[in-house]
Amino acid sequence: MDADAVELRVLGCLIEKQRTTPDQYPLSLNSLRLATNQATNRDPVVDYDEPTIRAALDRLARRGWTRLASGPGSRAAKFRHLLDDALSLTPSQLALLAVLMLRGAQTLGELRTRSERLYPFGSSEDVEQRLVELAERELVTRLPKRPGEREERWAQLLGGEEPAPSPAPPESPAPASDLEERVARLEREVAELRERLG
Numbered sequence: 001m002d003a004d005a006v007e008l009r010v011l012g013c014l015i016e017k018q019r020t021t022p023d024q025y026p027l028s029l030n031s032l033r034l035a036t037n038q039a040t041n042r043d044p045v046v047d048y049d050e051p052t053i054r055a056a057l058d059r060l061a062r063r064g065w066t067r068l069a070s071g072p073g074s075r076a077a078k079f080r081h082l083l084d085d086a087l088s089l090t091p092s093q094l095a096l097l098a099v100l101m102l103r104g105a106q107t108l109g110e111l112r113t114r115s116e117r118l119y120p121f122g123s124s125e126d127v128e129q130r131l132v133e134l135a136e137r138e139l140v141t142r143l144p145k146r147p148g149e150r151e152e153r154w155a156q157l158l159g160g161e162e163p164a165p166s167p168a169p170p171e172s173p174a175p176a177s178d179l180e181e182r183v184a185r186l187e188r189e190v191a192e193l194r195e196r197l198g
Contacts, residue, residue, distance in 0.1 A: 001139075001158045003063075006048060006056040008159055011065060012101030014081035015094055016041075019118045026069035026078035029054060041114070043103045087139070092130045095119035097139065100156035105143055107151040108179045134161045147190020151184075 003011070013035035020024045027035065033053055039045050058067040059077055063085050070078040084094050096120035098112055106114065112127045119129045131154050134140040143153045 003060075003158045004056070005046075005159070006036075006052055007060050008101045008156075009042075009046065009048070010053055010056045011060060011081055011083060011158075012098045014035075014079065015083065015098035016102060016118065018081065019095070026080040028076040028078050029057075030076070032057075032079060041102060085139075090130075092119045092121065092126070093134055093139075095158055096127070096130055096134065097158070100140065100154065101158065105153040105155040107149075107153050107184065110184070111152065111154065113180060129146065146193065148188060149184075150187065 010032060012031060014025075014027060017027055017031070017035055024031065029050055033048065033050050036042075036048050036053060037046060057066055060081075061068070063084050066079055066081050068077060069080040070076065083089065083097070084091070089097070096111055097117045098118060099115045100106065103110075103114060108124045108127050108131075111131075112121050112124050115121065115127075121130075131140055131142075135142065138157055140154050140156050143155055145152050
């Protein structure tokens, strides 16, 4: 599959908003622009304009992954995703793909925490089982551990080529309630310090 970065962001936002704000779903073009460009729960943060998003929606519609969802009497065009039907995905698989599309490669713990609003996984083992199912269908892949990390990360493959291991992400403050993310950040910092000193 060869979806580009804009298509992946648009698709991830449609899935996310369907689950988190169902009363506002399907999304208008303006709502979708705000969702794609929001600064929280996104990596990288982008600034796409409406024509860019509309072009991505057109390409996604040709794939059968999105469609116009507003009728002739609607004041604004609204859009919905069809990815679950197009790829025969369960709600748990769809949630994981959305989080991977919106935030890039992540560990099991990060995926479990960050997908909570989209699908409540019972355990990290449940998350891993769904990821293995997606990997068997070549929709996600397990990435090798980076230096100083104790966990492997997972990445989506809807964008085509397998992502190369990336450098450590820039530091960002972790939510105070998210102990696992804080520990992972501290481990990265320790690894970076060891690398500098060693």
